[in-house]
Amino acid sequence: MENFIIGDPLSLDRIRGVLTRLEDTIIFSLIERAQFAQNPRIYQKGAFAELTALGFHGSWLEWFLKETETFHAKARRYTSPDEYPFTCDLPAPVLPPLKYPKILHPNKINVNQSILSFYVRTIRAKGITGDDEFEDDGNYGSAATIDVEVLQSISKRVHYGKFVSESKFQDNPAAFIPHIQERDRCALAGLITKPEVEKKLLQRLHKKAVTYAQDFAPDGEIMRDANGNIGITAKIDVDGVVDLYESFIIPITKEVEVDYLLQRLDGLSAEDIENLKQRRRGAV
Numbered sequence: 049m050e051n052f053i054i055g056d057p058l059s060l061d062r063i064r065g066v067l068t069r070l071e072d073t074i075i076f077s078l079i080e081r082a083q084f085a086q087n088p089r090i091y092q093k094g095a096f097a098e099l100t101a102l103g104f105h106g107s108w109l110e111w112f113l114k115e116t117e118t119f120h121a122k123a124r125r126y127t128s129p130d131e132y133p134f135t136c137d138l139p140a141p142v143l144p145p146l147k148y149p150k151i152l153h154p155n156k157i158n159v160n161q162s163i164l165s166f167y168v169r170t171i172r173a174k175g176i177t178g179d180d181e182f183e184d185d186g187n188y189g190s191a192a193t194i195d196v197e198v199l200q201s202i203s204k205r206v207h208y209g210k211f212v213s214e215s216k217f218q219d220n221p222a223a224f225i226p227h228i229q230e231r232d233r234c235a236l237a238g239l240i241t242k243p244e245v246e247k248k249l250l251q252r253l254h255k256k257a258v259t260y261a262q263d264f265a266p267d268g269e270i271m272r273d274a275n276g277n278i279g280i281t282a283k284i285d286v287d288g289v290v291d292l293y294e295s296f297i298i299p300i301t302k303e304v305e306v307d308y309l310l311q312r313l314d315g316l317s318a319e320d321i322e323n324l325k326q327r328r329r330g331a332v
């Protein structure tokens with residue numbers, strides 16, 4: 049959970065710094081997942097009679113998510129504005145919630161079911177972690193434990209789009225308000241999209257994935273193939289990681305940004321909205 053107490057929580061540079069750091073978390077968790085076989089059973093609902101006997105009819109992975117998030121909810125993880133669960137109906141925290149600064153406009157945006165569906169349908173099937181999609185090594189607990197870590201890091205990254213949107217909105221509310229009032233998703237998407245930022249991100253991501261995926265000999269030398277090229281082991285599919293961001297993580301982050309903007313004026317009076325139009329960040 050990011051420390052929202054120190055620094056300007058709505059500095060776009062600071063927010064982008066968090067997104068950049070989450071690239072490492074996501075790449076390394078995908079590398080970790082590649083240690084184990086695909087184990088397709090763990091993504092199939094009803095594939096474990098033992099779970100059905102417990103009255104649970106989801107997949108092994110969904111059971112792992114439920115059990116993990118139930119415990120984390122009791123430890124007040126989901127009272128943090130940058131943490132979103134995959135499981136519904138979680139228990140209340142055993143501790144009183146921490147007093148986070150009110151940064152985001154109240155909202156119920158949670159796209160984790162889309163993230164889970166994409167992960168099971170595409171990331172695993174595409175074998176971004178470089179393994180055979182039908183291989184089963186029986187390591188169901190280890191594989192699901194790491195799947196949960198991958199999903200949680202992607203979820204945090206995607207939902208950080210709310211902070212990006214609040215930062216951009218506060219920089220120039222008047223630019224956003226008419227399109228929010230007209231429910232114009234395309235215009236809002238155009239305002240929040242920064243092609244140059246995305247281009248640099250994908251270039252950085254490819255370099256990171258190549259670097260993190262390479263193997264080192266016991267003496268610390270980088271392993272090379274017969275032609276002296278750096279040997280990229282099957283740890284992860286480097287192009288698959290870039291494609292994951294280009295075809296899913298960035299687009300769904302922008303969906304969250306637009307969804308957040310569309311509800312940004314909810315509950316505000318006409319006078320509040322007029323006052324917002326006059327403001328620009330740092331002006332107060």
Ligand SMILES: C=C(O[C@@H]1C=C(C(=O)O)C=C[C@H]1O)C(=O)O
Nearest residue numbers: 064212240241242245246298301
């Ligand atoms: C996150 C931002 O908003 C948009 C989404 C991006 C992403 O998901 O990486 C990058 C740039 C923008 O198109 C941003 O401006 O930094």
